[in-house]
Amino acid sequence: MKALPQPPPLNFEADEFALFLDIDGTLLEHAAHPDAVRVDDDLLALLQAAERQLGGALAFVTGRSIAAVDRLFAPLRLPAAGLYGLEHRLSANGPVEAAGEPADIAALAEEIAAEFDGANVYIERKGPILALHTRAAPQLLARAIRLVEQALDRLPPGYRVLPGNAGVELMPLEAAKGAAIRRFTELPAFTGRRPVFLGDDTSDENGFQAINEDGGIAIRVRPQGDTLAPYGLGGVPEAISWLKRCAGYPPTKAASS
Numbered sequence: 253m254k255a256l257p258q259p260p261p262l263n264f265e266a267d268e269f270a271l272f273l274d275i276d277g278t279l280l281e282h283a284a285h286p287d288a289v290r291v292d293d294d295l296l297a298l299l300q301a302a303e304r305q306l307g308g309a310l311a312f313v314t315g316r317s318i319a320a321v322d323r324l325f326a327p328l329r330l331p332a333a334g335l336y337g338l339e340h341r342l343s344a345n346g347p348v349e350a351a352g353e354p355a356d357i358a359a360l361a362e363e364i365a366a367e368f369d370g371a372n373v374y375i376e377r378k379g380p381i382l383a384l385h386t387r388a389a390p391q392l393l394a395r396a397i398r399l400v401e402q403a404l405d406r407l408p409p410g411y412r413v414l415p416g417n418a419g420v421e422l423m424p425l426e427a428a429k430g431a432a433i434r435r436f437t438e439l440p441a442f443t444g445r446r447p448v449f450l451g452d453d454t455s456d457e458n459g460f461q462a463i464n465e466d467g468g469i470a471i472r473v474r475p476q477g478d479t480l481a482p483y484g485l486g487g488v489p490e491a492i493s494w495l496k497r498c499a500g501y502p503p504t505k506a507a508s509s
């Protein structure tokens with residue numbers, strides 16, 4: 253694959269951009285368990301500065317639940333689309349439109365937990381989405397994917413399986429980051445701005461597609477294989493550095509006084 257060019261630095265203060273951020277693999281390095289990632293004070297301060305400069309046009313767009321995002325980034329709260337857009341919080345202090353766990357997904361979660369009893373596989377129950385994490389037991393990835401694919405045949409229509417490098421997720425068809433981003437771009441705080449989306453994963457490609465169609469800037473972090481994003485950044489440190497340049501962070505003494 254041809255190396256992607258780096259995105260040009262943007263001026264977040266220019267009232268021109270709306271920023272959408274994936275979390276894992278984009279802002280945070282991966283860890284063996286979803287709860288093992290850490291948000292440091294520097295990242296929090298960067299996000300706060302960016303939110304201010306963008307006039308509030310900043311949102312997380314993630315596969316995590318919004319409750320999990322809030323725990324991670326406390327005390328910072330941002331507008332967020334969680335569960336690939338099945339959950340929304342349209343403004344920083346607004347209510348969360350949460351998604352519950354259907355009975356058939358609850359039953360499947362119990363069944364799969366029994367299958368992997370004693371194995372180092374983390375089963376994350378996220379309302380209508382079931383994620384099996386095998387990062388700590390890579391030899392079990394193929395079995396996890398097989399189990400979820402077999403389960404798909406027994407579920408009512410409307411679900412799909414999204415295999416990854418370190419796990420597999422079963423999710424409703426309407427869970428898609430592109431639609432999640434577009435929900436924000438219709439809001440007063442975001443509308444009329446050029447959307448910019450940073451993501452690192454297959455599940456972000458649908459977001460890149462929407463961003464491309466809407467004249468925005470799509471950036472894939474640690475690009476591997478095909479991507480719809482025209483720009484790339486080498487990894488989490490490069491993504492953070494680029495965001496810092498765009499936000500002029502940390503501020504120089506003259507700028508902050």
Ligand SMILES: O=P(O)(O)OC[C@H]1O[C@H](O[C@H]2O[C@H](CO)[C@@H](O)[C@H](O)[C@H]2O)[C@H](O)[C@@H](O)[C@@H]1O
Pocket residue numbers: 274275276277278281282283284285286287289313314315316317376378383385386387416418419453455
């Ligand atoms: O859309 P994202 O913000 O990138 O979230 C995607 C998933 O992130 C989390 O899982 C991933 O990160 C974990 C921590 O590094 C890692 O242990 C796991 O293997 C990864 O899949 C989160 O737990 C999921 O719910 C998100 O869907």
Ligand SMILES: [Mg+2]
Pocket residue numbers: 274275276277278451452453
């Ligand atoms: Mg990610």
